Amino acid sequence: MGFFDRVKKAFGAKPKADEEKQSEEAELKQEAVLDSEGSETSEQAEKMSENSTVEDSEDVTEQQESEAFTENDLEAVEVESESTTTPDSEQEATHAEQSVVQSEEISSEDRVETSDDNEQAPTDPIVDETSKVASTDQATDSTSESSVEVDEDLTEAQEPDEDSSEPLDSDADESDSVAEYDQGLAKSRTGFTARLNKFLANFRSVDEDFFEDLEEMLIEADVGFDTAMTISNQLREEVKLKNAKTKKQVGQVIVEKMVDIYGEAGEQEDNTLHFAEAGEPTVYLFVGVNGAGKTTTIGKLAAKYHDEGKSVLLAAGDTFRAGAIEQLAEWARRTKTDIVTSKAGADPASVIFEAAKKAHAENYDILLVDTAGRLQNNVNLMNELAKIKRVIVRELPNAPQEVLLVLDASTGQNALNQAKQFSKTTDVTGLILTKLDGSSKGGIVIAIRNELHLPVKLVGLGEKTADLQLFDPAKYVYGLFKDLIED
Numbered sequence: 001m002g003f004f005d006r007v008k009k010a011f012g013a014k015p016k017a018d019e020e021k022q023s024e025e026a027e028l029k030q031e032a033v034l035d036s037e038g039s040e041t042s043e044q045a046e047k048m049s050e051n052s053t054v055e056d057s058e059d060v061t062e063q064q065e066s067e068a069f070t071e072n073d074l075e076a077v078e079v080e081s082e083s084t085t086t087p088d089s090e091q092e093a094t095h096a097e098q099s100v101v102q103s104e105e106i107s108s109e110d111r112v113e114t115s116d117d118n119e120q121a122p123t124d125p126i127v128d129e130t131s132k133v134a135s136t137d138q139a140t141d142s143t144s145e146s147s148v149e150v151d152e153d154l155t156e157a158q159e160p161d162e163d164s165s166e167p168l169d170s171d172a173d174e175s176d177s178v179a180e181y182d183q184g185l186a187k188s189r190t191g192f193t194a195r196l197n198k199f200l201a202n203f204r205s206v207d208e209d210f211f212e213d214l215e216e217m218l219i220e221a222d223v224g225f226d227t228a229m230t231i232s233n234q235l236r237e238e239v240k241l242k243n244a245k246t247k248k249q250v251g252q253v254i255v256e257k258m259v260d261i262y263g264e265a266g267e268q269e270d271n272t273l274h275f276a277e278a279g280e281p282t283v284y285l286f287v288g289v290n291g292a293g294k295t296t297t298i299g300k301l302a303a304k305y306h307d308e309g310k311s312v313l314l315a316a317g318d319t320f321r322a323g324a325i326e327q328l329a330e331w332a333r334r335t336k337t338d339i340v341t342s343k344a345g346a347d348p349a350s351v352i353f354e355a356a357k358k359a360h361a362e363n364y365d366i367l368l369v370d371t372a373g374r375l376q377n378n379v380n381l382m383n384e385l386a387k388i389k390r391v392i393v394r395e396l397p398n399a400p401q402e403v404l405l406v407l408d409a410s411t412g413q414n415a416l417n418q419a420k421q422f423s424k425t426t427d428v429t430g431l432i433l434t435k436l437d438g439s440s441k442g443g444i445v446i447a448i449r450n451e452l453h454l455p456v457k458l459v460g461l462g463e464k465t466a467d468l469q470l471f472d473p474a475k476y477v478y479g480l481f482k483d484l485i486e487d
């Protein structure tokens with residue numbers, strides 16, 4: 001069974017009403033008569049043309065329905081996110097008190113040890129003077145010089161979701177997760193449906209022009225050039241396409257082929273997040289360009305693991321921007337997790353070394369490491385990442401378990417190019433695609449799999465904590481092509 005059929009079976013198969021079945025049977029019989037006679041009587045030809053008019057108008061209605069659905073969904077999402085912004089000041093205050101106590105205990109004993117390994121250890125003089133384990137409050141103090149910048153950055157980069165205690169991808173609730181994909185991909189789905197309908201509106205017959213238009217449509221839908229060519233070439237041989245009589249059937253065959261190619265390409269792909277052996281901290285290193293969504297994703301993951309009862313430590317390795325330190329400290333406060341910070345401008349490797357040491361010594365379950373996002377072709381950044389990995393390994397030889405490249409999906413092909421650049425110089429183990437909800441470029445997932453062979457591990461389907469979902473290819477495909485899969 002192809003991937004399309006498997007997805008259809010899992011999410012899309014709806015029992016058909018008797019009337020629907022009868023009319024389909026009648027349609028099939030009519031087609032059989034036409035085939036066996038080899039020619040059409042004028043009456044039959046008229047019926048066919050009536051049928052195809054009905055099909056056409058169905059297409060239009062469907063598109064309208066799907067657009068209406070999307071608007072409603074988006075409104076619902078907005079309302080929901082508004083209702084989640086009530087601050088829980090009582091809890092925050094309690095946590096802030098706990099953090100202060102804890103950091104006082106820690107800061108007296110924890111220092112970056114640099115003397116035993118001058119080559120590898122972070123010896124930046126700024127670091128030695130300033131780097132320390134800090135609570136949220138300390139981080140605020142230590143970055144007070146840059147307070148104007150911090151405030152601006154926080155406003156610009158959006159305050160963390162207040163309702164971050166909400167569990168994400170909660171174990172049992174499969175249907176919630178499907179609904180997340182459904183809503184988060186509504187914009188991409190509408191965009192794709194509109195493109196497909198535009199393409200089908202010009203459909204007359206399966207000839208050379210058809211394939212040229214198809215390739216163009218697929219490239220515009222961001223499935224990538226190579227993938228568009230593969231789909232088009234395979235469809236040339238496709239018997240189902242040759243037999244497709246209506247525009248709807250043609251659309252169905254195209255999507256089916258696209259989904260099957262996607263499924264085949266991912267047969268060996270491991271989309272799961274990896275964890276350390278029991279008793280060792282798991283370390284995830286987050287890389288990616290500015291604004292891709294690293295800090296937000298770390299905050300959402302911190303909430304998830306904290307809610308699962310795991311002890312979580314954050315490392316503010318983006319020392320390049322004071323706002324980034326403060327933003328992560330805010331997430332730590334909201335998610336009631338601990339954080340290691342330093343002053344802006346300190347050596348990131350030093351902060352991360354200290355965090356790894358603390359995670360090891362105090363048996364944290366998870367260490368989530370933020371890094372600065374500068375241009376992916378910046379050699380210094382790549383060297384910096386290599387240095388960061390070295391200092392982590394010194395403390396935790398099996399870490400990091402994941403190096404996760406965060407990509408803003410709404411940048412389409414640009415995200416694909418970033419992934420190519422990063423994976424050339426860094427051992428990226430998986431991708432996180434953010435902002436899919438605000439993008440109509442969901443087809444990028446198909447391009448990434450077929451052209452990059454890097455597994456997507458998490459997807460950001462909205463601003464709320466629960467909108468960060470573990471990547472599930474079947475749910476994704478369903479969210480993207482739901483209208484055609486359910487037919």
Ligand SMILES: Nc1nc2c(ncn2[C@@H]2O[C@H](COP(=O)(O)OP(=O)(O)OP(=O)(O)O)[C@@H](O)[C@H]2O)c(=O)[nH]1
Nearest residue numbers: 157158290291292293294295296373434435460462
């Ligand atoms: N709609 C939506 N917005 C998101 C998602 N993920 C992140 N964002 C928003 O994207 C913006 C940038 O996110 P950050 O987490 O600050 O990005 P960053 O990669 O840490 O950026 P730097 O700190 O500049 O390196 C913020 O406004 C986030 O709220 C998502 O899945 N959906």
